Amino acid sequence: MLGADIGIDLGTASVLVYVKGKGVVLKEPSVVAFDRDTNKIKAIGEEARLMIGRTPGNIIAVRPLRQGVISDYTVTEKMLKYFIQKAIGKRTFKKPLISVCVPSGVTEVEKKAVEDATYQAGAREVTIIEEPIAAAIGAGIDIFKPCGNMIVDIGGGTTDIAVISLGGTVVSTSVKIAGDDFDEAIVRYMRKKHNLLIGERTAEDIKINIGSAFRRAEPVSMEVRGRNLVSGLPRTVTVTSEETEEALREATAQIVEAIHSVLERTPPELAADIADRGIVLTGGGCLLHGLEELIEDKIGISTMTADDPLTAVAVGTGKFIEYASETRTAKRGLFDK
Structure with missing residues (x-):
């Protein structure tokens, strides 16, 4: 393998890795168990998740990501390295191109932390993509058309709500309820x-x-x-x-309120498109029974869940890097002419 293109959905609850040409090859909980006495990592992923709440005093199972951002830099770096190697194998001659998604409301400092951790984990080049855009691509929406699409990505730590048109975010918000x-x-x-x-x-x-x-x-x-x-x-x-x-009434009401606030700030033309096309839900949190009905009841716009909401962000992140490399090749071709 001469350096794969990888898309990583770096989630609070789980990490998904998409490899170009293979699809989603890895889905593991973002949990790390380590020994406090020796500071050595005992387990990562599913093995570590099974230890939550069942460990002796010296071993602690931690989630290095909180509400979509890195809360423990060193542990995140080690976890990323482990997942990348597990997904593509150690026998690679070239470092991979990696695109990582982050919640839409993160600061530049938080973005930089994700980028640095990915470089340290062994990336040749890192592209940061906003979660709603990745979710929309993964849900099969053509985001480059001049029409409004509303995406609600309910993950483990954050809910990202965005109105997307012409390949970019028009209005967005990120609430720490998920x-x-x-x-x-x-x-x-x-x-x-x-x-x-x-x-x-x-x-x-x-x-x-x-x-x-x-x-x-x-x-x-x-x-x-x-x-x-x-x-x-x-x-x-x-x-x-x-x-x-x-x-769950209070938590779900806050998500509905956030959707309402985004719609209030949406330009009228795009709001009309959304009323026509509906709201698309992605992320593991949207699998909560009755969430579609609740949003429809409170907002009055038809709501549907993406075909595979759990992997939509990872697939979108991977496809984004494919699109980016195609654009780069096309540009190079134009300059060659």
Whole structure:
């Protein structure tokens, strides 16, 4: 392999790697477990995720990315290096071209941190792309047409909302409410309503299995195990989807409010296009049951989820680098003439 073109979706919850010509080759949780005594990394990815909440005192499982930005530079660099090598193998003669996506609201300093970490992890050249643009490309939208497309990318740490036209962002916002906040809301609700202390992995299971943003026609329920805060003993309670809707109401309302604020700032011509074409949802957080219905109900615009919302950003990031290299070749051809 003579240096591959790689697209990386550097997410708060998981990292996805797209390799040109192969598609998404790697999807792992962005979790690193390391020994505090020796400062050595014990596990990265899925192996480390299984350790969350189950480690002895000297081993800690951390997420080096918080709300879409790097919170621990050194650990992020090591994690990136590991994922790049796992995706393309160690036997490469040339360093890869890498495009990485970042939330639309990040500062120049945060962007620079991502760029530096990617260079340190072994990139030949780094392109930074905004998440909504990557999500739109990955969802199959032709972003270079002169018409408005609204994309809502709900990840693990941030929700990026943008109106895209002619290959660029017209209006955008990034709110720090997403999948992780849904989990935290469930943890708080269980503590308040049932006096039950649960971990973030259990909260995620509840969200995936019975979580709802909009009332279901037929409620579903599941048994949840945790620690009773009164007796201090393990206890099992039954939780319904109606309860999760109540628990998540505040977080989902903030996302709807953010969509509303972006629409308010959208030029009228583009707003008309969006009313006609609808809103497209991407990211793992949009898989929450009833989110489409909630947005439609509150905003009044038809809402649909991308075909593969989990990989849309990674695919878009990879395709963006392909587009960039094609443009570069075309420009070179023009100058040669």
